[in-house]
Amino acid sequence: MDSSQFGKFNSGVAKKLNSYFNDRAPAMVVRETLRFINANFQKQGWQGATFQPWKKNIKGTRILFKSGDLMRGFNYELKGNGEILFYNNIKYARVHNEGFNGQVTVPAHTRSRYLKVKSSLTKIGKSKVREFTRTMKIDQRQFAPTQTSPSPILEADIVKWLTKDIAVIFNS
Numbered sequence: 001m002d003s004s005q006f007g008k009f010n011s012g013v014a015k016k017l018n019s020y021f022n023d024r025a026p027a028m029v030v031r032e033t034l035r036f037i038n039a040n041f042q043k044q045g046w047q048g049a050t051f052q053p054w055k056k057n058i059k060g061t062r063i064l065f066k067s068g069d070l071m072r073g074f075n076y077e078l079k080g081n082g083e084i085l086f087y088n089n090i091k092y093a094r095v096h097n098e099g100f101n102g103q104v105t106v107p108a109h110t111r112s113r114y115l116k117v118k119s120s121l122t123k124i125g126k127s128k129v130r131e132f133t134r135t136m137k138i139d140q141r142q143f144a145p146t147q148t149s150p151s152p153i154l155e156a157d158i159v160k161w162l163t164k165d166i167a168v169i170f171n172s
Helices: 003-043 093-098 152-171
Strands: 045-047 051-053 074-080 083-088 100-106 109-117 120-129 132-138
Touching: 003 045, 003 074, 003 083, 003 152
Parallel strands: none
Antiparallel strands: 045 051, 074 083, 100 132, 109 120
């Protein structure tokens, strides 16, 4: 191969790499990240450097799975230059992913009172509840990677895919 052939080869590979990193690589990262998050919900734990199962709930049922909204609530935004922003608009997603320990304010509200008559409930009145604060502690049950707590398993999986795809580009 002489220098002109090398230049054409190098230019062709550069175009293929540029196309790959702008088009196919972000789609692969999105697919693998969403697959990873869904797997954490299925396995009921966090796949960080090692697998860390979530603390069981009192009822012994599946954790963070009542409606499925939290798991399905993930979305992403392509920012350009290979940057992808993953987010979840469910208001309690961050609290469960990162945990919470602190004061919360419960706004004033009306509470209904019921009386159980045979096998049905009958509403017998209402009472007003004033605003108050309470201390809450919600255990961390991480399911999605963050900047401060990434997953080496997910990163290795993405690197494996990138390496395989780049090798194909160079060998074609």
